[in-house]
Amino acid sequence: MTDLIAELDPTQWYRDGRGPRYKQLHRHIRGLVSSGDLAAEDQLPSEREIADRAQISRVTVRKAIAELVADGLIEQRHGAGSFVRASSNRFEQSLSSLVSFTENLQARGITSASRVLLKGLFRPTPTEAMVLGLSPHHQVARINRLRSGDGVPMALEYSSLPEDVLPRPDKIDLSLYELLRARGTAPTRAIQRVIAVNATAPVADLLDLAEGAAVLQIERTAYLASGRPIEFTSGIYRSDIYDFVSELRLD
Template sequence: MINKNSPIPIYHQLEEYIKQQIENNDLKPGDVLPSEREFAETYNISRMTVRQAITNLVNDQLLYRIKGKGTFVMGPKFEQKLHGLTSFTEEMRARGMQTSSKLLHFEIVPANNELASQLNIPEYAPVYEIKRIRLAEDIPMALERTYIPANLVMGITEDIVQHSLYQYIENNLQLKITDGFQVIEAAIATEEEVTHLQIEKNAPILLMQRTTNLENKHTLEVVKSSYRADRYKFMIDLVRH
């Protein structure tokens, strides 16, 4: 597999070998690769050479790293069409995927001036502040911060936010969610996002902020999410008028 007499750099030969394994389905999405040490010992090459090959494939989004666990084969990016208002849980379940949440923070706090303006409530009014890691098939996909007026939506508990908030709001409280406005922009991951999303330092992410409304025109929530850019992409159909 490695020809040290070839004019082709050894790291590039290793890259092509791993690519071929992925294309032949010998390595499947989610499979873990051998360690740098194992590659180096198997093919009698330096770990620096192995690291360069692996890093290039990570940059090409064929592989991804999880700190403390290893390097894995990347599956296809999750594609979400921007044509309707759905929750993360609803979107993943529509794909037949198992979802879960890891609750990082949950408390009622007074709304500051900016948040009060966004939620159309008085300053210092009580607001649920919820921070969760959203996972699909146990892979961290997004770090999500949600703010909901506590006087509008009663009875939210830590147990409820482990599941679908939209389902609780619509089915249990009989409140109808109707529309929202969402902004998406690119950014570089912060230290917090690197830790919780298990991505590389300075990795690109997709920042999204959404404001959601109820049928009675009350603002239901402001959601600020950081999505892994290596696992997610958004699509929209455009019509020329």
């Protein structure tokens, strides 16, 4: 078990302008659980101990713990205290099938939502031009979205497609792949790369995480049956929620 008392010092978790103290403390403790620094069945200090060390009120501590309980990370046991839950709900997403975020959550009975951060037609960056085979005079459709499930922020997705594949990115409502299928331009295969990165301050704010928390970044290039690349997406997913799995077969 990590030295949680030391981790509760305000210098470890509080930053001016980063939101209410209870939210910042909630993110910090959740990050310790996600990283494994706080393991299953570890007991949290009492409200009074947390308040004293974190230099906040017990009401603020109570609100932070309540959010951790709502996240399914902490269990409060009557007469015993607050403990890290032995297990939490996680999502397995296959790396071997082209299923959209919306479809993946719908299959689990979870209500998905998207907050559009950016959409429109732009000049391609050098990376977009190279990956999608575009010349500098072409335009690229970009859609940047914050994806949530049952109100919990889960992922950031930054998608780029050639203009002729998606001439009206402003028409995107929820599922990009649903629209592409309707247009007969849905990809049939993709190449993906998964890497572990640390959340920057802007990413952490959007995903309700502590700055520097471990997240998973996936870069995907999707192709039509003809072999033409028509989608380049960089996604950042919360590692405390997602497990990416792939099936291996003997050739």
